[in-house]
Amino acid sequence: MSDSHHEESFWRKYIFSTDHKVIGIQYGITALLFLFLGFSLMMVMRWQLAYPDTAVPIVGSLVKWLADLNGFASDGNLPADLYNVFGAMHGTIMIFLGVVPIIVGAFGNYLVPLQIGAPDMAFPKLNMASYWVYFVGGVVMLVSFFLPGGAANSGWTAYPPLSDIATTGQTYWLIGMVFLITSSLLGSMNIIVTIVQLRAEGMTWMRLPFFVWSQLVTSFLLVLAFPPLEAAGIFQLMDRVFGTSFFLPSGLVIGGEILKVSGGGSPLLWQHLFWFLAHPEVYVLILPGMGILAEVIANNTRKPIWGYKSLVYSATFLGFMSFLVWAHHMFLTGMGQGMSVFFQTTTMIISVPSVIILTCFMLSLWGGSIRFTTPMLFALGWMPMFGIGGLTGLPLGLSTPDIHLHDTYYVIGHFHYVVAPGTIFAIFAGIYYWFPKMTGKMLNETLGKVHFYFSFIFMNGLFWPMLIQGLGGVSRRLSDGGASYAHAQEFLHWNVVMSYSAWLLAVAQIPFIYNLIKTLLADKSPNPDPNPWNATTVEWTDTTSPPLGHGNFEKTPVVHRGPYEYSVPGESTDFTPQTQN
Amino acid sequence: MIESLGSISKYLGLPINSSSHGHMIDNMIGWVHWLMILLFIGWGAYLIITVIKFNSKNNPKANYNGVQSHYSQYAEYGVIVFEAFLLIGLSIPLYSQLKTSLPNNNEVHHVRVIAQQFAWNIHYPGDDGKFGDTDINLVDEESNPIGLVRDGNGADDIVTINQMHLPVNQQVMIHLSSKDVIHSFGIPEMRIKQDAIPGMTIPFFFTPTMTTDDFLQKINGTKREGKGYEIACAQLCGNSHYRMKGYVTIDTEEKYNSWLVEQAEYIEEEEDDDW
Ligand code: HEM
Ligand SMILES: [Cu+2]
Numbered sequence: 104m105s106d107s108h109h110e111e112s113f114w115r116k117y118i119f120s121t122d123h124k125v126i127g128i129q130y131g132i133t134a135l136l137f138l139f140l141g142f143s144l145m146m147v148m149r150w151q152l153a154y155p156d157t158a159v160p161i162v163g164s165l166v167k168w169l170a171d172l173n174g175f176a177s178d179g180n181l182p183a184d185l186y187n188v189f190g191a192m193h194g195t196i197m198i199f200l201g202v203v204p205i206i207v208g209a210f211g212n213y214l215v216p217l218q219i220g221a222p223d224m225a226f227p228k229l230n231m232a233s234y235w236v237y238f239v240g241g242v243v244m245l246v247s248f249f250l251p252g253g254a255a256n257s258g259w260t261a262y263p264p265l266s267d268i269a270t271t272g273q274t275y276w277l278i279g280m281v282f283l284i285t286s287s288l289l290g291s292m293n294i295i296v297t298i299v300q301l302r303a304e305g306m307t308w309m310r311l312p313f314f315v316w317s318q319l320v321t322s323f324l325l326v327l328a329f330p331p332l333e334a335a336g337i338f339q340l341m342d343r344v345f346g347t348s349f350f351l352p353s354g355l356v357i358g359g360e361i362l363k364v365s366g367g368g369s370p371l372l373w374q375h376l377f378w379f380l381a382h383p384e385v386y387v388l389i390l391p392g393m394g395i396l397a398e399v400i401a402n403n404t405r406k407p408i409w410g411y412k413s414l415v416y417s418a419t420f421l422g423f424m425s426f427l428v429w430a431h432h433m434f435l436t437g438m439g440q441g442m443s444v445f446f447q448t449t450t451m452i453i454s455v456p457s458v459i460i461l462t463c464f465m466l467s468l469w470g471g472s473i474r475f476t477t478p479m480l481f482a483l484g485w486m487p488m489f490g491i492g493g494l495t496g497l498p499l500g501l502s503t504p505d506i507h508l509h510d511t512y513y514v515i516g517h518f519h520y521v522v523a524p525g526t527i528f529a530i531f532a533g534i535y536y537w538f539p540k541m542t543g544k545m546l547n548e549t550l551g552k553v554h555f556y557f558s559f560i561f562m563n564g565l566f567w568p569m570l571i572q573g574l575g576g577v578s579r580r581l582s583d584g585g586a587s588y589a590h591a592q593e594f595l596h597w598n599v600v601m602s603y604s605a606w607l608l609a610v611a612q613i614p615f616i617y618n619l620i621k622t623l624l625a626d627k628s629p630n631p632d633p634n635p636w637n638a639t640t641v642e643w644t645d646t647t648s649p650p651l652g653h654g655n656f657e658k659t660p661v662v663h664r665g666p667y668e669y670s671v672p673g674e675s676t677d678f679t680p681q682t683q684n
Numbered sequence: 685m686i687e688s689l690g691s692i693s694k695y696l697g698l699p700i701n702s703s704s705h706g707h708m709i710d711n712m713i714g715w716v717h718w719l720m721i722l723l724f725i726g727w728g729a730y731l732i733i734t735v736i737k738f739n740s741k742n743n744p745k746a747n748y749n750g751v752q753s754h755y756s757q758y759a760e761y762g763v764i765v766f767e768a769f770l771l772i773g774l775s776i777p778l779y780s781q782l783k784t785s786l787p788n789n790n791e792v793h794h795v796r797v798i799a800q801q802f803a804w805n806i807h808y809p810g811d812d813g814k815f816g817d818t819d820i821n822l823v824d825e826e827s828n829p830i831g832l833v834r835d836g837n838g839a840d841d842i843v844t845i846n847q848m849h850l851p852v853n854q855q856v857m858i859h860l861s862s863k864d865v866i867h868s869f870g871i872p873e874m875r876i877k878q879d880a881i882p883g884m885t886i887p888f889f890f891t892p893t894m895t896t897d898d899f900l901q902k903i904n905g906t907k908r909e910g911k912g913y914e915i916a917c918a919q920l921c922g923n924s925h926y927r928m929k930g931y932v933t934i935d936t937e938e939k940y941n942s943w944l945v946e947q948a949e950y951i952e953e954e955e956d957d958d959w
């Protein structure tokens with residue numbers, strides 16, 4: 104099963120590859136570029152928020168060029184129309200083109216077969232298709248920036264009627280989303296079948312690394328939650344292109360003109376279908392991150408994860424419950440008492456497994472012999488940050504406080520604490536941790552630490568003031584950062600703090616990018632250590648030294664024990680591989 | 685006790701409260717933040733202790749078994765009990781009080797608010813206390829933005845754009861709808877917010893407790909000086925969403941009534957223009 108005997112052409116090997124590792128890396132590189140783009144849009148927006156209607160420095164002429172192309176008026180500043188485009192595309196790109204592809208497409212693809220001892224994914228060609236469908240979706244989204252009227256501008260939530268009457272960019276957004284959803288469906292089916300069918304001998308369910316569990320639950324969420332959004336997306340497309348009225352009620356008057364449609368539709372139907380996906384989606388964003396964390400924590404505390412079974416049950420329960428909380432995003436749409444009681448209750452219930460997971464991670468530290476490696480620093484930073492993200496969800500999930508906090512910056516602060524110093528930190532931890540597996544080279548630890556500490560500081564400088572502004576009642580999605588509203592006056596100075604934090608956060612990524620490039624270009628040691636972290640799981644212990652050939656394993660692994668057997672009393676080393684007899 | 689512990693909300697930077705129910709929301713926000721602060725301090729302290737105590741330098745050999753005690757379980761039960769209290773003890777009853785203890789019809793000022801890109805149309809029933817009909821075919825952005833039928837009940841109706849006047853200490857019931865896209869009607873100081881959904885009319889109510897004059901006094905010397913109550917749009921509704929604001933004036937009853945009289949005179953003047 105080692106390297107295939109004939110030489111594969113460059114195209115087969117690196118571009119249209121069916122090897123899950125190559126596809127994983129393709130996903131990883133593409134998604135990192137999209138994350139960078141999403142972040143860049145936000146850096147421009149942060150200028151407008153801090154210094155409304157003044158010309159953007161450095162990239163002002165680029166902004167003006169794009170605005171001209173889209174037909175918006177700009178003197179190098181970011182006009183409101185383009186701000187809305189950037190805002191909607193920041194959210195879309197970050198979630199659907201950045202985080203999900205990297206955390207499921209890249210990490211899931213690369214690691215799941217290796218961790219369960221499989222030679223590849225169950226359907227390698229489907230896997231290749233899922234990447235290329237994602238790629239096309241990304242291209243469609245990118246192209247839409249250059250249309251007259253710009254890309255989509257109705258928020259990543261695309262609420263009709265606004266989105267139904269928006270410029271052409273919204274049509275491209277919907278088409279792009281159909282591709283992205285299809286890609287996710289192909290990918291997640293593949294992961295489910297792979298985990299169910301291709302586990303190595305002895306790899307029973309309760310011996311799976313928690314990362315694999317997290318991917319399994321995540322894939323189920325994607326498979327079950329995306330189809331309703333895909334259907335809704337097609338309805339919206341029909342509303343826009345064929346004049347149907349799925350989401351348009353009768354009697355709309357837009358800009359003084361009666362909208363000539365048959366009407367009779369419901370704008371709230373979209374919200375239900377959208378959030379039926381989008382709430383599970385937030386667990387798609389965070390669960391695989393938790394999976395990464397479990398691996399990194401066990402390895403760097405040199406002891407088993409505390410409460411492995413609680414983790415597995417909590418993640419499964421979380422996945423199940425995540426289908427029953429969607430309308431907590433809709434408390435203020437005029438829903439009845441019964442509905443709001445139901446959704447508040449389910450929301451409080453779902454907070455329990457999240458608390459249990461966080462507790463398990465923190466208790467895992469107790470009694471450990473903690474190595475402060477870069478991946479571990481990111482994992483440790485994750486805990487209080489995810490804590491803030493989770494805790495700030497409580498007042499939003501209860502309908503009474505939500506009256507004040509709904510659609511304010513408190514919401515933006517809340518979910519960014521979950522996804523930015525949450526998921527993104529987990530992604531960084533994963534990159535530093537598995538980089539030597541992918542390339543045979545260790546990333547520089549000093550640069551890694553600089554990267555961590557500065558990211559940690561500026562993430563907080565960026566997201567904490569959002570909570571303050573939100574409590575003050577400042578709405579989200581305001582293209583002047585609140586300058587027009589009386590109640591926001593006392594909070595405007597925070598916009599400047601946040602913007603500088605955002606730009607400095609970008610600076611803090613330079614050591615990371617430099618580290619990546621420098622390490623990749625460095626000469627490879629002739630025989631790199633296949634298991635530099637002294638880890639227990641199969642991907643470290645049973646593979647050859649990197650790069651791994653197609654097929655992964657010289658000899659099919661046989662598993663004898665659980666995933667986190669570190670510091671087992673009586674053993675000679677402090678790690679006992681899963682495959683050790 | 686609910687009040688006193690809830691009063692932590694004073695330190696959370698909420699806007700000055702100017703409605704009769706606002707303190708309930710504030711207390712609730714305060715209570716949730718107690719739970720959040722306690723948990724966060726607990727976690728933080730624990731994390732700091734563990735990373736020092738179990739640093740590989742201080743503890744070169746890891747303990748396979750780790751935590752054996754049950755304290756964490758008790759803490760989890762504690763969280764569950766606290767959350768159950770927030771839910772069952774506070775949020776559900778407060779919300780039902782805020783949404784369903786509908787005011788007695790006779791003493792309530794009814795006002796229709798029709799949102800549109802990017803303005804708030806405020807519709808008062810006039811002397812007869814009855815709202816006139818509306819017809820989308822009559823909509824004219826210049827002269828009749830809500831398409832009001834100007835006879836029958838509508839003859840004396842008052843319609844303003846971005847100017848909402850209300851009497852202090854009297855219950856107000858707002859009937860909210862939208863002409864075009866989804867907006868959200870929020871007055872942060874009144875602790876009210878309600879999405880405006882086209883095709884639906886959603887009622888909600890509150891009682892302002894501070895006149896604009898008193899409020900302006902209170903904010904003297906702050907960065908907000910001179911800027912009174914506003915309706916703020918809280919739901920993205922297009923390119924001018926960021927400045928879709930309406931001005932709210934809370935007056936004493938006399939001033940409010942004389943404002944109504946003044947507005948009624950405008951209707952007559954307008955009609956004179958037409959004929
Ligand atoms: C780390 C750098 C980031 C910065 C500086 C940032 C900043 C912001 C800001 C200021 C907003 C509010 C815009 C507004 O209300 O007008 C926003 C919205 C949003 N962000 Fe981020 N964000 C970052 C990362 C992320 C990540 C990693 C994700 C998701 C995985 C994300 C997803 C979103 C979404 C979904 C929205 C809502 C967009 C909408 O209103 O439609 N952001 N971001
Ligand atoms: Cu949700």
Ligand SMILES: [Cu+2]
Pocket residue numbers: 800802866867868917918919920921925928
């Ligand atoms: Cu609006």
